[in-house]
Amino acid sequence: MTTPPAACPLIALADADDPASCGGKAAALARLHHAGLLVPDGVVVPTSTSTGDLPGVLAAILSWAAGRAPYGLIARSSAPHEDGTLASFAGLYTSVFTPAEPAPLLAALHRVRTSAAGAAAAYARARGVACSQAMAVLVQPALRPYASGVLAIERDDAPARWRVEAVHGLAEPLVSGRQTGEIHTGPPPAPPRPCGQSVIALPGTTAELRLPPGEWTTLHDADGALHRAKVHLSGDGLVHLHRPAAWADRPVLTAEQVHALITVGARAAATLGWDRIDVEWALTRGALHLVQARPLTAPLPPASGRAPGTGAGWEGIAAVPGTGTGPALHLEPAAAHALDPQAVTGAVLICQALGPQTVHLLHHRPSAIVAATGGPLSHTAILAREFGIPCVTAVTDALATIGPGTRLRVDGTAGTVTTVTTVTPAASGTTPAADGTDLRDSAVLVTSPPATPPGDGRAATLLLCEPTAADVARLPAWFTEPAAAPGAAPAGLLRLGSDTPLPGLPEGYRDIPLPGMGRLVWPRDAPLPARVVVLGPDGTVLLGRATDPHPGEAPR
Incomplete structure (x- = not known):
């Protein structure tokens, strides 16, 4: 890798070892x-570059890029907190393709830096993580893959x-969710799911960008042959x-x-010390480039395990495990700011793809x-998994054939x-949820301990929170107070999205990883509920997730 001029505030990517100044991505x-x-x-x-200093770095960038950017440049976000172990900020910041020319490059730098506001801040608040407004920008030659x-x-x-997951050309339509790529899984390697791509996005030469629709150009395949x-x-x-x-x-x-x-990805995971990598x-x-790496x-x-075309309803790709039931709500990203957030609670969001x-x-x-x-x-x-929301993707006709308000059951x-069309009747001798669902195998998620024992037949109550060190000593009280009455269900604590065990657990409690949800603090002598559910204000089941512990990691 090359180094920019000594007097320039730019940092060569090879020297970008400080996330505070160069961002997590770089x-x-x-x-x-x-x-x-x-x-x-x-x-x-770097993050220390002021907005007023941006015009001054253009000459240094363009001097560095001379002779190495036949397809222009890409300006990419690299925030200090981006691509973290608990919060990815996936798709919330901007990358901009730009010609290697002063005016469009300056506009690209401004767009990337200002993407640190708005959606990213709301996401950080919801995830309970830090979100600095500082933003580094990584500038690279645009690849034509x-x-x-x-x-x-x-x-x-x-x-x-x-x-x-793979597509021809650039990955941006794939990662943004606008296209469904070819999918390979393993082990063992399964037959690939075909790619649903009809249009290929590529950085263009100056001449190509002037071509009107319907004109012809050429592109290479993996062997270098022209098409x-x-x-x-x-x-x-x-x-x-x-x-x-x-x-x-x-x-x-x-x-x-x-x-x-897979071989290169395993090397990347080992290099970065991550057990799960994206x-x-x-x-x-003839070359395989790595352009981003972050923890899963x-x-x-x-x-x-379901074969296509084996049932009624709609089928897609299982993206986030769990089940959810509710009325369909069509979500248009451009109109999301005007949507009443209360209408979202308990609804099944039907969308083309989630945007910032x-x-x-x-x-x-x-x-x-x-x-x-x-x-x-x-x-x-990625965002649905981080928020613990069951998700099915690639339901190609969802917006056209699912009417708003249709009550749906989604199996992610x-x-x-x-x-x-019907509800599950409660078994004899139990008190069901308001929609008739039997809760005897379910832990109900709450945000504060119930004042009195619930009467819906639930297997357990889970308190949703992230305790501080000072709270750890209070855990026994949190567990025992709701269950003090005779016959009350046991209680536990769910740390949503957490990846590490809670230190200093009181005696008699264990820490259990729950895939796609977080970690469960649970009494050792109590059986683990089969699923976690969320009840709506009317007592109906809005969401359900299985509580199978992570394979290979025993409950602590």
Whole structure:
């Protein structure tokens, strides 16, 4: 990697080892570069650079980029808290493709830096994490890949679980959830789910960006062979091409390329010291580039055992496990600011994909999310997993065929969506939820301890909170007060999204990891409930999640 001029405030990516000044994204890539992995060269505009100083760094960036950016540049967010172990900030900041020219580059730097406000701040408040307004900008030559996508690996168990999602061209339509990519899972390797892509996005040359729709250009495949492709449209430094006819029946990735990705991803995880990793990659002619790496903030969803076309309703890709029931609510990102957050509580959100404008709504506990596009590694699925919301993606006709208000049951484990026409009758001798659901195997999630024993037959009550060190000593009281009356259900504590055990537990309690939810503090002598549910104000079940402990990690 090259170094910018000594008098320049820019930091070479190879030297971007301080997340406070260079951001989490750049710091992780610098470590991968030093481990010998292929990372595109770059320079960092550090967090200390004021807005007034941005025009002064343009000459240094353009001097550095001369001769190495035939397809322009990409300005990428790299916030100090971005890509953390508990909060990813997935899709909440901006990356901008730009020509290597002063005016558009300056505009790109401004856009990336100002994306630190708004949605990211709302997300941080909902996740209970810090969110600095400081923003570093990573500037790199734009790659023109044959294929790109996301690789996720979990090394908690042996053999490691992995998932690859891939599209032709740039990965941005894939990670944003606008396209559904080819999906490979293992072990053992399963037959890939085909890619649903018809348009390929690529950074364009100056000449290509001037081509009108319907004109032709060329692009390379993984072996370097040229193929003709028709222009769909162009703008913002990108040219969008119709997929060449010769690519229609061939997979995006070969088995050998998938194996190479898994090998490189495992090296990246070992280098960064993460058991679970999410890597964005790009495949150019003969080269595999790593363009982003961050911890997986929640476990991968299990592979769905349901075969396509085996039931009524709608089917998609299982993205976040669990079930949720509620009325359908169509969500248009552009109109999300005008939506009453109370309408979101208990609703099933039907959307094309979640955008930054919708993140503040997730704090209001929708029962489930159904997206028309995307896969389990899209920003939509990542955010849903972090908030513990069951999610099914790639339900292609969801917006067209699911009417607002339709009462739905979403199964994020099986990847199915069905209409609710009847309720489950309660078993004899129990007091059901308001909709008739039997709660004898369920722990009900609450935000404050119940004053009196609940009378709905629940197996347990869970208090949702993140205790401070001073609170730990009060845990026995939290557990015993709600259960003091004869016949009361046991009580526990759920730390939503937490990845580490709670230190200093009182005697008689254990810490249990719950995939996709967090960690459960629970009495050792009490049986673990089969699921966690959330009840609405009217007592109906809004959301349900299984409580299977993480495979390979025994309850403590």
